[in-house]
Amino acid sequence: MRIKYIKWPILILLLILIALVQYSAPDAYAEDLIKIVIDGKRIKPDVDPYISNDRTLVPIRVIAEELDSVVEWDNDNRAVHISKEDIHILLRIDSYLVEYTNDNETSYTIIDVTPQITGDRTFVPIRLISNALGVKIEWDNDKRTVYIDSSESSEVTKFFDVEISSVKPGQTITGTTELYTKINNEIPKGAKEIKYLLLDRDTAKGFVIAGGSNINTPYEWVPAMEDNGQKVLVSAFYDAQGNFLAGDSIPVTVKINPQIELKGIREGQLITTHSVPLSTKLNFSASYVKYEMINPDNGAVYLSPGVDPEQSFTMIPVMEDNGNMSVRVIA
Numbered sequence: 422m423r424i425k426y427i428k429w430p431i432l433i434l435l436l437i438l439i440a441l442v443q444y445s446a447p448d449a450y451a452e453d454l455i456k457i458v459i460d461g462k463r464i465k466p467d468v469d470p471y472i473s474n475d476r477t478l479v480p481i482r483v484i485a486e487e488l489d490s491v492v493e494w495d496n497d498n499r500a501v502h503i504s505k506e507d508i509h510i511l512l513r514i515d516s517y518l519v520e521y522t523n524d525n526e527t528s529y530t531i532i533d534v535t536p537q538i539t540g541d542r543t544f545v546p547i548r549l550i551s552n553a554l555g556v557k558i559e560w561d562n563d564k565r566t567v568y569i570d571s572s573e574s575s576e577v578t579k580f581f582d583v584e585i586s587s588v589k590p591g592q593t594i595t596g597t598t599e600l601y602t603k604i605n606n607e608i609p610k611g612a613k614e615i616k617y618l619l620l621d622r623d624t625a626k627g628f629v630i631a632g633g634s635n636i637n638t639p640y641e642w643v644p645a646m647e648d649n650g651q652k653v654l655v656s657a658f659y660d661a662q663g664n665f666l667a668g669d670s671i672p673v674t675v676k677i678n679p680q681i682e683l684k685g686i687r688e689g690q691l692i693t694t695h696s697v698p699l700s701t702k703l704n705f706s707a708s709y710v711k712y713e714m715i716n717p718d719n720g721a722v723y724l725s726p727g728v729d730p731e732q733s734f735t736m737i738p739v740m741e742d743n744g745n746m747s748v749r750v751i752a
Contacts, residue, residue, distance in 0.1 A: 455479075456566040459487050468540035470567065476534045477560060478544040479567060488554055488571055494543075498624075501536065501543050503553060510553040512536050512545065518625045518653065518670060519549065521577060528590070529653050531668040533580045552577045581667040582606050585656050587639065590671040594644055595678040596704030600631050601639040602656040602669060609667040611660040612636055619644075620653040622672070627652070645706040648675045680704040683750045685733070692746075697736040699748070707752040712736065718744040 455470035456463060457479060464487060470479040481501060482492045490505040503510040511520040515535045521528050534546045547567055551558040557573035560566075586603040588594075600617050615636045620627035631640035636658070652675055657668040682702040686692075701710050709727030712734050716722075721741060728734045730752070738746075 454565070456564070457484065457569070458566055459484065459569045460571055466542070468542045468544075470544070471539070473537070474534055476546045477567065478534065478537065478539075479547050479550065480542045481536070481545045481550070482543065484550055484569065485554065488556065488569075490554060505554060508554070512549070513625055514538055514543070516625050517657075517665060517668065518620065518655070519553075520622075521553070527672060528577075529670040529672060530577070530579060531581065531655065531657070531670050533667075548578075548580065551575045579669070581609070581669065583609070583656065583658070583667050583669050585654060585669045585671055588654060588671065588673060590673075592671075592673055594648075594673055594675045596644070596680060598642045598644070599639050600642050600654075600656070604637070608636060609658045612658040612666055613661045614659045615640075616657050616659065617642065618655040618657065619648060619675075620655060620670075622651045622653055625653070627655075643703070643706045644675055644677055646677055646679075649677060650675060677705045679752070681710075681750055681752055683748065686736075686748060692738055695737065697738070698733045699736055699750070700733045701730050701750045701752070703730055703752060705752075709752075711751045713749050713751060714742075715747045716742055716744060717747065 455472070455477060457466065457470065458464070464483060466480045466483040468480055470477060472478070481503070485492045485503050488505070490503050493502040493504075495502065499514040501512050507524050509522040513536065515537070517531050517535055519530050519532055521530065530552065532546060532549055536543055536545045538544070547558050547560060550556070550569070552575070555574050555576070557570040557575050559568045561568060582605045584603045584605065585600070587599045587601040602615065614632065614634050616629050616632035617640060618627050619630045630644070631642045633640065652673050653670055654673045655668060655670045658666045660666055680703070683699065684702055685699040686697055699712055703710075707730050710730050711727055712725040714723045714736065719741065725734060736748070
């Protein structure tokens with residue numbers, strides 16, 4: 422049996438190649454890392470920034486604290502509170518809604534990437550930092566570096582070029598309201614559906630109140646009495662798979678002023694037919710309505726069962742009803 426020996430020059434060459442790979446790999450990886458520079462100072466967070474959905478995400482705490490802001494984590498609500506002087510920002514994990522309060526004036530915005538937890542740290546898109554703390558931020562793609570300059574101020578800018586135009590921020594909703602979102606430039610790419618949502622300001626949770634596949638069409642919102650309170654109205658565009666694409670949000674107050682109109686009969690009308698179709702027009706959403714008929718001459722009272730407000734009800738007079746009669750609808 423022959424024993425083959427590896428020639429020493431070849432073995433040495435292999436060892437050198439392995440050593441080069443081992444020592445060059447970290448350097449190559451380091452070149453790939455996203456760096457953060459604040460006011461000329463390199464900041465090295467314990468968890469590195471990364472790119473998600475073509476957006477650069479950075480750890481909010483280390484940056485905010487470097488800019489003399491106070492950061493608090495609300496574990497119960499999975500929320501982050503950032504404060505600096507008269508500015509307060511509230512953002513929630515996996516929520517596109519961000520709340521800004523400046524000099525006791527609160528506004529809301531929709532961001533393009535939700536805050537995420539990576540390595541026990543909260544990461545947000547760099548543009549949110551600019552909006553939240555009012556500082557200049559630049560991204561250098563060649564150097565893969567985020568530059569933050571606190572000496573230059575920045576205004577809050579919207580992430581999307583869409584705007585709820587049929588309702589004004591702070592408007593009081595008293596009843597049926599038209600909803601329309603103005604698209605200032607192009608329809609969000611891939612948009613197949615628009616939804617309007619009503620969210621609770623304290624929890625950022627809510628439900629869909631209107632929407633459909635006709636993106637450029639106004640929709641009608643008929644609020645319910647239980648919607649009363651301080652809310653956030655949101656418009657959101659989605660693609661065919663239900664992925665969020667763009668949106669807008671404004672604060673509103675829902676304070677319904679109930680208005681009920683009985684249709685199909687008028688005051689003083691003489692009824693000679695054997696049936697009268699009645700219907701109701703409401704400026705709010707109700708589970709059902711009831712029709713009440715009272716004959717003041719003989720004291721007879723009839724109260725209908727609950728009827729869907731969208732459906733008509735047929736009143737059928739009888740001989741005993743001859744004379745005066747009052748009819749009203751109850752919601």
